[in-house]
Amino acid sequence: MNLFEMAESTQMKAVFVEEFGGAENMKIKTDAPVPRVVAGKVLVRLHAAGINELELRIRSRGWRGFITPFVLGMDGAGVVETVGDGVMTCKPGDRVYVCQPITGTYAEYCLADADRVYKLHDKLSFEEGALLPIPYFSALRALTRAHFQRGDSVLVQGASGAVGLAAVQLARGLGASRVFGTAGSERGRQIVREMGADDVFDYKERDFKETVKAAIGPKGVNVILETNVDVNFHFDLEIVSKHGHIVIVGKRGITSCDPQEMVTKESTVTGSALFFCDTEARLDMHDTLYRGVEEGWLKPYIGGRFKLDDVIASHRDIETRSGATGKTVLTIE
Known part of the structure; x- marks a missing residue:
């Protein structure tokens, strides 16, 4: 089944890696099809995506079966748009963050397995939520x-x-x-x-x-x-x-x-x-993070902000900076 099959002719903005190499190989498309929701899956309308250094290596030279073209991004935060049959852990309208979804998070929407979607604490912004997963x-x-x-x-x-x-x-x-x-x-x-x-x-x-x-x-x-x-x-x-x-x-x-x-x-x-973490282990980790926010000792640090349209600049900034200072997020309007 094609996960990018059109759903009611809805299109989205997404960043595709069309061939491995430099940051300029990322292309922003405004007519990408929204992923189709099937049983056990969740469609999330993203408001922010985290940039992981591994994604720069994937973009540059590939990794573990990535075949171009594809959408980058392994974590993000937003609002549940639609859930597939059998999903009981979240519902449309829930504020959530996602970890390693099926489709990349450098996009307006991503599709994830239900056990990869977690409740975002009300004390955290979407940008902060996008820093949590990886x-x-x-x-x-x-x-x-x-x-x-x-x-x-x-x-x-x-x-x-x-x-x-x-x-x-x-x-x-x-x-x-x-x-x-x-x-x-x-x-x-x-x-x-x-x-x-x-x-x-x-x-x-x-x-x-x-x-x-x-x-x-x-x-x-x-x-x-x-x-x-x-x-x-x-x-x-x-x-x-x-x-x-x-x-x-x-x-x-x-x-x-x-x-x-x-x-x-x-x-x-x-x-x-x-x-190598299984569903139960990830849920335990989420519970620990949620408790940390609730108790006041967990607050993610945002190392940099770029708009989705400036994704090329965001990767170049990470590649050229003189030292690590936290994680950069992409804001998605």
């Missing part, structure tokens, strides 16, 4: 993989990025004893502090490692969330505590280690990927 779900998945528990100390490597900021805020809100972060720009470090970190370190400083060691103390840190393992792995193994956990959520190149470094501390190194 970064916050990914950060919660990583903390779970780390067996994080209240009272643990946490270090987030690359804390000024979208997942890093989410991890800092979640660790603080869920009861970490101390939260540390690293970031390469002064603005990035300022934002990490605002999100709840006790100490934020400049990884570009010459005495960076000594500064971190002095701050965390001789016992080390219980949990390390690592966004750039090929750069930091040896240092992570050095500063993780006895029985501590290093969770890998990102890398840019090849790395290696001496397993003896893990043996002497009985530490663990594990990977974390949101794509």
